[in-house]
Amino acid sequence: MIITTNQKNLKEGLGVVEKIVSRNTALPILQNIVLKTENGRLKLSSTNLEIGISFWLGAKVEEEGEIAVPARIFSDFINNIRDEKITLKSKDNTLLASSNNYQTKIIGFSAKDFPIIPRTKEKPFNMVEAGNLFDLFNTVIDATALSDTRPELAGVFVNFLTETVEAAATDSFHLAEKVLNKKNQGLKSIIIPRQTAQELIRVLSDLSGDVSISISENQIFFSSPDWEVVSRLIDGRYPDYKKIIPEKWLARVLVNKKVLEENIRLASIFSSSIFDIKISAKEKGLKISAKNSDRGEISSFTEANLKNEPFELTVNYRYFLDGLKTIPTENVILEFTGEGNPLILRPEGRNDITYLIMPLRN
Amino acid sequence: MIITTNQKNLKEGLGVVEKIVSRNTALPILQNIVLKTENGRLKLSSTNLEIGISFWLGAKVEEEGEIAVPARIFSDFINNIRDEKITLKSKDNTLLASSNNYQTKIIGFSAKDFPIIPRTKEKPFNMVEAGNLFDLFNTVIDATALSDTRPELAGVFVNFLTETVEAAATDSFHLAEKVLNKKNQGLKSIIIPRQTAQELIRVLSDLSGDVSISISENQIFFSSPDWEVVSRLIDGRYPDYKKIIPEKWLARVLVNKKVLEENIRLASIFSSSIFDIKISAKEKGLKISAKNSDRGEISSFTEANLKNEPFELTVNYRYFLDGLKTIPTENVILEFTGEGNPLILRPEGRNDITYLIMPLRN
Numbered sequence: 001m002i003i004t005t006n007q008k009n010l011k012e013g014l015g016v017v018e019k020i021v022s023r024n025t026a027l028p029i030l031q032n033i034v035l036k037t038e039n040g041r042l043k044l045s046s047t048n049l050e051i052g053i054s055f056w057l058g059a060k061v062e063e064e065g066e067i068a069v070p071a072r073i074f075s076d077f078i079n080n081i082r083d084e085k086i087t088l089k090s091k092d093n094t095l096l097a098s099s100n101n102y103q104t105k106i107i108g109f110s111a112k113d114f115p116i117i118p119r120t121k122e123k124p125f126n127m128v129e130a131g132n133l134f135d136l137f138n139t140v141i142d143a144t145a146l147s148d149t150r151p152e153l154a155g156v157f158v159n160f161l162t163e164t165v166e167a168a169a170t171d172s173f174h175l176a177e178k179v180l181n182k183k184n185q186g187l188k189s190i191i192i193p194r195q196t197a198q199e200l201i202r203v204l205s206d207l208s209g210d211v212s213i214s215i216s217e218n219q220i221f222f223s224s225p226d227w228e229v230v231s232r233l234i235d236g237r238y239p240d241y242k243k244i245i246p247e248k249w250l251a252r253v254l255v256n257k258k259v260l261e262e263n264i265r266l267a268s269i270f271s272s273s274i275f276d277i278k279i280s281a282k283e284k285g286l287k288i289s290a291k292n293s294d295r296g297e298i299s300s301f302t303e304a305n306l307k308n309e310p311f312e313l314t315v316n317y318r319y320f321l322d323g324l325k326t327i328p329t330e331n332v333i334l335e336f337t338g339e340g341n342p343l344i345l346r347p348e349g350r351n352d353i354t355y356l357i358m359p360l361r362n
Numbered sequence: 363m364i365i366t367t368n369q370k371n372l373k374e375g376l377g378v379v380e381k382i383v384s385r386n387t388a389l390p391i392l393q394n395i396v397l398k399t400e401n402g403r404l405k406l407s408s409t410n411l412e413i414g415i416s417f418w419l420g421a422k423v424e425e426e427g428e429i430a431v432p433a434r435i436f437s438d439f440i441n442n443i444r445d446e447k448i449t450l451k452s453k454d455n456t457l458l459a460s461s462n463n464y465q466t467k468i469i470g471f472s473a474k475d476f477p478i479i480p481r482t483k484e485k486p487f488n489m490v491e492a493g494n495l496f497d498l499f500n501t502v503i504d505a506t507a508l509s510d511t512r513p514e515l516a517g518v519f520v521n522f523l524t525e526t527v528e529a530a531a532t533d534s535f536h537l538a539e540k541v542l543n544k545k546n547q548g549l550k551s552i553i554i555p556r557q558t559a560q561e562l563i564r565v566l567s568d569l570s571g572d573v574s575i576s577i578s579e580n581q582i583f584f585s586s587p588d589w590e591v592v593s594r595l596i597d598g599r600y601p602d603y604k605k606i607i608p609e610k611w612l613a614r615v616l617v618n619k620k621v622l623e624e625n626i627r628l629a630s631i632f633s634s635s636i637f638d639i640k641i642s643a644k645e646k647g648l649k650i651s652a653k654n655s656d657r658g659e660i661s662s663f664t665e666a667n668l669k670n671e672p673f674e675l676t677v678n679y680r681y682f683l684d685g686l687k688t689i690p691t692e693n694v695i696l697e698f699t700g701e702g703n704p705l706i707l708r709p710e711g712r713n714d715i716t717y718l719i720m721p722l723r724n
Contacts, residue, residue: 106658269438296468
C-alpha cells in the first residue's frame, strides 16, 4: 500500500473507528485498526466482535494494499501532528507513516489475521437521520436491564411503524420510551444489545446525514456513503411494554427540571442503601426527604405546580436522575398514577418521551 | 453551638480545609471537619496528621460550641444548596444545618475526639505573598525524590536569603530551582515534605494575600488573618545542589515550548521502557527520535535556533516534559553543558527558573 491523505480527515475517521477498539481484550489483534485501499479511497475498520465499523476517506492511492496497525499508537501519532499531508506505506507488516516533519515506522500485523467485518447485502428497509438515531438510543439506553436473566431486556427495542419509530427499554424497575415521528417503508422491530447501543451512541454522536438501515442474518447494518456500522441483534420477543404505561394520571406536577435535579442530588446524600428518597407533592410544592441511620436526614422544598390531590411516594433516586436526564425541556411533568403504580416523567409541551419509575414500598 | 453564616463564605472555607481530608484513612475521625466558634467567627479545621488547616469566616454567633462532621456529607450539602443564609446548630454530636428551603440533621462526632491542630506561638520570621509561595512550590515539586532512601531529597528545600527566597528540589536525576527576588528579615532554610508541599500547592492555589511564616519545634506555620496551615518539616541537611548546576554552556538552543512539547510527546509513543528519547541539535533545528522494538520508531523535526556547535544527547522524556511545565515563557532555552553533563532548561529572558536533566547513556 502506498497512499497520500489528509491529516484532518484521517483523524476524524480514526476518532470514529477507534471508539470500539478495546484496550484489554483476550484477542490482541482486536486492538488494531485495519487500513485498506478500496475503490480509490482508504478504508479504516475495527471490531470488538459485537460491533464492527468501517470508515472511508479520500486518498491518493499509488499502490493498493492493506495492513493492521495498533489503534492507540497510530491514532496517538496522527492526532498530534501538525502536518497536513500524510503518506502511508505498508511493507512487511510495518507501516511507514510520514509527513513533512515526521517519519515513523509502526510495527503492525497482516490484515489477513483480522476478523472479517461483514458488509450489508440486503437492500435498506429504512432511512433515519444520524442525529435522530442518536436521540432514540440515547434517550432510552439507561433503562435497559444490566443482567442477562431476560436477554431481551438487556437491549434497546426499536419498532419501525408506519408513522413512527419507537425506541424503548426497561428492566421492570424503570422504563423509557422515545417516539420519533417519521413515515417508514419497512415495518420491522428489533432488539439491539445494550453494549452495542452504547457504542452506537458514541459513534453517532460524531456523525450526521441520512443513515440507511438493513438487516440480514440476525445482524443490523447502519450505512452512509462514508461509514458503515454492523451489530448483532438480540434474538427474542420484546414484552408488550405499552401495557405497563398507565393511561390516566390522578395528579400532575409541573416543576423546574434543574432545581428538581439539584434537590434530588441533595437528598441522595442522605438516602439509605436502597437509594430511597420520598417525594411529597403538596399544594405549594414538592417536599423531598431522605434518611440514613449513619449519616442523618434531609428535607427540602421545591417550588412546583400541583394539579389535583396531593400525593406521596418513595422512589429510587438513581432512576429519578436517569429519568430527568432524558427530559430535554426546562420544566418536567411528574404524573402520579395511583398508590403502587409508576410515577411518570414527561417533557413539558411534547409527547415524544415517556419515563416510568416503579415506586418503592414505604 | 448556634450560628448563622453565609453559604458562599462557608463553601469557600470548606473548599480549602476539605483539600487535605483523606477519604481512606486508618483513623476515621480524620474524615471529619471540625466546626468551632472562636472570637465571634466560625473556625473550620481539618488535618491528616502531616498537615493541618484552619479557616475562619464571619458568623453571627448565638451560642458557642464545637462539633466534628463528616467532611464529604457536609460539603456535598453546603456546596449544592441555593439558599444564602445558613443556620448551624450542634446538639448531642448532631449538626442541624438549615436554610430557607432545606433542613438537615447530620450525624457527627465530639470535637474532643479530633486531634489538636497546633497553633503558632513564635513570631513570624518572614512574609511572602500567597501567589509567590504557590509559584515557589509548584515550580520545583515534580523534581523531589519519590523514595525515602535519602529523606531530605523527598522534600522541597526553601532557603530564605537576604535578597531572595530560593526553592529547589532534586532526586539526582533531575533538578528544579526557582528564585524569588525579595528582601527577607529572617534567614532560615527548611525542607518541607513532598506530600505536604503538594497539599500546600492545592491550598495556596485558592488563596491570596500576604502569608506570615513562622517555625517552632520542627513545624512550619503559614498564616494569614483568615487561615493558617501547619506542616511538619524534614529534619536534615539539604545537599549543596548549586554545585551540580554547570556554570557554562557549550551550545544553546532557543525553541518554541509548545511545539517542542508536542514533538516530545510524539516521540514518547515510541520510546522504550527507560523512557529514552534522543535529541540532536543541528544547524536548522532539533531532531527528536525514539525507537521501541515492539512498536516501531519515530524521527521528527522541530524548528529551533542553535548557537555554537551541534550536539546530541539521550534523556528521559518524562523529566523533559516535567521541565517544560515549569517554563512560563513562549520559548524555552536548552543549554548543552558537555558530554555526560546535564541539559539545562531555562525560560527566555528570565533567570528565575533553572531545570536540569541528567542525560542517559546512549
